[in-house]
Amino acid sequence: MEKYRSILLRNTVKDNNVSNIVDRFDKSTGKWKDLNYQDSDKTGWDPTTHIYRTSYLSYAFFDEHSDYYKDDQLVNIINLSLDHWLNENYENRNWFPMQVSIPRSLLNTAILLGDKITQANYQNILDYASKVKIYKAGANLIWLADNVLHYALLVGDENKAKEAIAQIVNEIQIGAPSGIQKDYSFYHHKERLQQFSYGGAYLKISARIAWELDGTSFALPQEKVDILRKFLTEGMWWMARGEYTVPPTIDRACSRKDALKGTVSIETVNFLKDLDPENPAPYESILKSLTSPLPITPKGSRAxxxxxxxxxxxxNGSFFIKMLSDRNLPAESINGENSKGKFMNYGNTYFLKNGKEYYNLMPFWNWNFLPGFTYVKETEAYNRHPFTGSLSADGMGVAVMDYELEDKDGNRALSAQKSWFTYKNVMIAMVSNLQSSKGESTTSLDQSLWAGWVKSGEKVFPTSGDYDITNEGWVYHDGFSYGSTSAKKFGVNLSNTKASWGDINIKYKGEAPSQKKVFLPYIKHDSDNFDYYVANVPSLEAADNLHQQPFWKILSNSADLQAIEFNDGIIAGVIWTPNKEMKVGKLTVTSDVPVYFIKSSSGLTLTTPNPAHKNFNITVNGQRHQIKNNFLKGTLLPF
Known part of the structure; x- marks a missing residue:
């Protein structure tokens, strides 16, 4: 409890926020004048804000740098607000505020203020918190157990504390349906990636509780600390660039303000560093990454x-490619959040340098042209297929997607074979066997914040508009170049878009619209094959040189084979058609199932993502191999 209270005392406040909270409080009613106490929304519920403000005032009372430090008027307001809220017994249809956020805030206020809270309010807080039960899984279980643990410590119930700790320890595992997966990604609400939303809360609370318990008879076993370390270093760190991340890692939470700047906290890293003194190096790197102007990231690709x-x-840059197979579920649109995100994660690509490229940009997106998405008119849905996945080896990555869109009647609107190859400072995308029943399709290469000049060779595009750059074949913007030599039409749309956060999240309903500038390079194509690239480059000159002299060569972009070779000899590809001999550089390859591969100095690393293909056969240069498929890392054949 002393450790936990020391954490709460680290909270700081802004005096103007405290002043606004104090000024809006009605002492005669115990309510805030600007809150709607009849609100029934499941998200952004106003009575929850009442409790959050109460907690904020308790932090202000103990903040030595605040003008309100040890100001007894705050204690008076806190008690009056608790009198009202605890006696009214407000209820919401959403379990989370009732079981997690409200009990936590009430307990924190009681732990901080102690006997400064009236005896009646203190007891009412304990009574309220006593109703919390541990009955869920994953991050939800950790949230609930955290409340039960601190309630038990407040009332001196050792058995209840032991029960909460045991459930937390048991939940820190790999492979649970809701929780950390074998590749250190995080599932929540079934097979959905929720790395920095639910996964972030899971890590934050687990690391803090482990730190609280360290040095006691209830300390976490070392193997549990090891799991948390690997979740941070082999999962979290790879899905962020410093303190920023991209929408697919947080699912529907991308429709919340500031959500993309919420990867992992310095406090959480320091908790794990204290718990794990034998492994200081990764924590030091991550701490530098979170505080450095230029984020320090791991290098290479991770699938x-x-x-x-x-x-x-x-x-100088990070790429993120998010696909959907039939093993994963689409992004959520629940509780009034992410109301426009039905195409999210279906072959989306994101590019970060400073991390702010998509920060708070979600309301201003054209949601039919999400980064990397190929759209055709009348698209209403998509199909997920088993031959979709990714592979990484020797600093390089391959991602592949069997792509299919449907119209409102369930008929195929568009199909294609997509692949992406990441190496050094570039991502090359191939689209083959593109077939559309709805006419010309549009592939959005990006849709990011329009920041500064947009240039293509001698051309400069300083104002809003839609520009044809097919003849130039490339465009440079904010440290990235986008290029294609095979696009039927290559363009860039620059717009000053007006929108409101309330358009995508009910929490912000009624907010006035605002404007942001949006950069959207695109390719229009109706059939057959095309390719393009995105690279992080330091200058316009470097962008021009890369376009004129790329350090890769596309060997094939067909319905049978997509393959690429780099100047240093590394080769990667996707074999779409089984039982057909393919010529890939100096390799002749035949596989009895569709596969994707990376050929480097280490050998040939290959896999197929379909769970039905636990074993398959491949013939390379006349030699037949029986492969026991490693779905997580691929199987290495020495050459």
Whole structure:
């Protein structure tokens, strides 16, 4: 309890926020004048804000840097607000505020203020918190157990504390339906990637509780600390660039303000660093990454088979490719959140340098042209297929997606074979066998914050508009170049878009619209094959040089084979057609199932993502191999 109270005392406040809270409080009613106490929304419920403000005032009372430090008027307001709220017994249809956020805030206020709270309010807080039960799984269980643990410590119930700790320890595991997966991605609400939303809460609370318990007879076993460390270093760190991440890692939470700047806290890293003194290096790197102007990231590619995401980092840029197979579920649109996100995660690509490229941009998106998405008119839904996944080896990554869109009647609107290859500072995308029954399709190469000049060779596009750059073949913007030599039409749309957060999240309903500038390069194509690339480059000149002299060569982009070779000899590809001999550089390959592969100095690393293909056969240069498929990392054949 002393450790936990020391954590609460680290909370700081802004005096103007405290002043606004104090000024809006009605002492005669115990309510805040600007809150709607009849609100019934499941998200952004106003009575929850009442309790959050009460907690905030308790932090202000103990903040030595605040003008309100030890100001007894705050204690008076806190008690009056608790009198009202605890006696009214407000209820919401959503279990989370009732079982997690409200009990936690009430307990924190009681732990901080102690006997400064009236005896009646203190007892009412204990009575309220006593109703919390541990009955869920994953992050939800950790949230509930955290409340039960601190309630038990407040009332001196050792058995209840032991029960809560035991459930937390048991929940820190790998492979649970809701929780950390074998590749250190995080599932929540079934097979959905929720790395920094629910996964972030899971890590934050688990690490803090482990730190609280350290040095006691209830300390977490070392193997549990090891799991938390690997979740941070092999999962979290690879899905972020410093303190920023991208929408697919947080699912519907991307429709909340500031959500993309919420990867992992310095406090959480320090908790784990204290618990794990034998492994200081990764924590030091992550702490530097969170505080440095230029984020320090791991280098190379990492494939997350369980969650269908491939990430790639170089010193000056990061790429993220999110797919959907039939093993994963679409993004959520529940509780009034993410109301426009039905195409989210279906072959989306994101590119970060400073991390702010998509920060708070979600309301201003054209949701039919999400980054990387190929759209055709009348699209209403998509199909998920088994031959979709990713592979990484020797600093390189491959992602592949069997792509199919449907119209409102369930008929196929568009189909294609997509692949992405990440290496050094570039991502090359191939689209083959594109077939559309609805006419010309549009592939959005990106849709990010329009920041500064947009240039293509001698051309500069300083104002809003839709520009044709097919003849130039490339465009440079904010440290990234986008290029294609095979697009039927290559364009860039620059817009000053007006929107409101309330358009995508009910929590912000009624907010006035605002404007942001949006950069959207795109390719229009109706059939056949095309390719394009995105690269992080330091200058317009470097972008021009890369387009004129790429350091890769596309060997094939057909319905049978997509393959690429880089100047240093590394080769990667996707064999779509089984039992057909393919010529790939100096390799002749035949596989009895569709596969994707990376050929480097280490050998040939290959896999197929379909769970039905636990074993398959491949013939390379006349030699037949029986493969026991490693879905997580691929199988290495020495050559």
């Amino acid at each position: 997350f088979y369980k969650s269908d995401i491939l990430t790639h980092h170089s010193e």
